[in-house]
Amino acid sequence: MTPPSTRRPVVDLTDEEARRALLLKWGTVPGDVIPAWVAEMDYALDPVVHEALRRAVGDGVTGYPVFGYTAELGEAYAGFARRHYGSRVEPEWVHPVVDVTAGVRVALDVLSDDGPVVFLVPGYSPQLDVAELTGRKRVDVVVHPDAARAEVDLDQLESLFANGARTLLLTQPHNPWGRVFSRDELAGIRDVVVRYGARVVSDEIHAPLVLPGAAHTSYLDLEGTHDHAVALVAASKAFNTAGLRCAQLLVPDPEARRLLEGQPMARNDSWSPLGVVAAVAAFSDGDPWLASLVERLDQLRTLLGELLSEHLPAVRMRPLEATYLAWLDARAHGHDDPAAVALERGRVKLGPGHDYAPGLTGHVRLNIATSPERLTEIVRRLATAWG
Incomplete structure (x- = not known):
């Protein structure tokens, strides 16, 4: 395990930075929508990886x-x-x-x-x-x-x-x-x-x-x-x-x-x-940053559980043992396509359950790899949309 003293911190992208960096996740949704669908993280690159790429491009490694x-x-x-x-x-x-x-x-x-x-x-x-x-x-x-x-x-x-x-x-x-x-x-x-x-x-x-x-x-x-x-x-x-x-x-x-x-x-x-x-x-050389990322995702996993318990107690979350992708059963709210409802009423973009299991209703995939503030706002919006 990487000691905390040697870890490199995870840095949250601002909305503007995310729209520049994450062309699919952020660049294809209207400005009032929080994207929490495709599996990309709202974080700046590990500086070690960024520097390696900067040097490579400087050397013309594009062939x-x-x-x-x-x-x-x-x-x-x-x-x-x-x-x-x-x-x-x-x-x-x-x-x-x-x-x-x-x-x-x-x-x-x-x-x-x-x-x-x-x-x-x-x-x-x-x-x-x-x-x-x-x-x-x-x-x-x-x-x-x-x-x-x-x-x-x-x-x-x-x-x-x-x-x-x-x-x-x-x-x-x-x-x-x-x-x-x-x-x-x-x-x-x-x-x-x-x-x-x-x-x-x-x-x-x-x-x-x-x-x-x-x-x-x-x-x-x-x-x-x-x-x-x-x-x-x-x-x-x-x-x-x-x-x-x-x-x-x-x-x-x-x-x-x-x-x-x-x-x-x-x-x-x-x-x-x-x-x-x-x-x-x-x-x-990425272990120090990866250790910080896993620690952040563990915190967000806990936060999501608390937010669901407070705002969406009828939503069932599968135990999240790995990834930053939470599989949510929202059937209790009565929407066949809760992702569509979340986008229309809550301005949050999620992965619809039927994308992962054809014909499945009432489920969504939620990407939690963002800031705690955004995740809190996502759940607040879902509660309003599905309520």
Whole structure:
């Protein structure tokens, strides 16, 4: 753990600064709307990452990236994973991809058998379409809105594999559930997958954002996973650098690496050299800022619970164990699309629940990665809009 005395503080962006910096989140809404939807944080860049990018642009690093394995990136991530998760990652496992969803698509295209892809629903909305983009059918393990805890139903999972599914697209920590899967849960998933000779593509982009009280276990840390699994990681979610376009595909199996390295450049040639610069800086020197961020998010998690209890006691929040994305059940207020009502009446933009689970009513995803003052105002507005 990074000692408090060595941490770099998180700095809130003003509204004006946020509109300049966060073009999608803030730049696409009217001036009277507070955006709390897409997964970007209302914070200034870690100064270490900012300085690394400033130097790179000063040096003119705006050309093509090195195609394939990059030793500096591999070594930086291996060190980060060792420090934060106790994981053993060999640098040669680390291959750059443009972003996590693109990396999922590459992994499915190159490594997975033909056959349906299992997806956990509610789930990250852009990945609802990934299976179809690779010519495969998506089949869902669905968590019912009334379930006491968002868990992977192993019986559902087994049934889908028994009926022909060949790959599990696993999101862990999970978005939008906010869940961190335990080692035992992951072992249960592994055992089902192995029984059917299937594959796992594990999206672990939110791993740096596990909050106090939980701990991340990479699927690749489990015994007996390297021959059938890859993981996707990135600095982009934790360090707010998604626009720099560089995630990492972790490939422990040598044969899988050979297959990926033999692919035409056009299949995976679009990550950015500035993304590599930012990722190396974040993974190598970003721990002091990341520690401050996790502390801030933990405080905001507590604040949100208090605000909901005071202003929206009928709204149910899933326990937020990781990420800065709270999954809220607002069905008690009687609105099929509470996000639309929040925007129209409260001037707050949220993620509608049906984006994460087609047909789901009464749910929203709320991004809490902002200032305490903005979060307080968001909940106050929601109470007025939904009341």
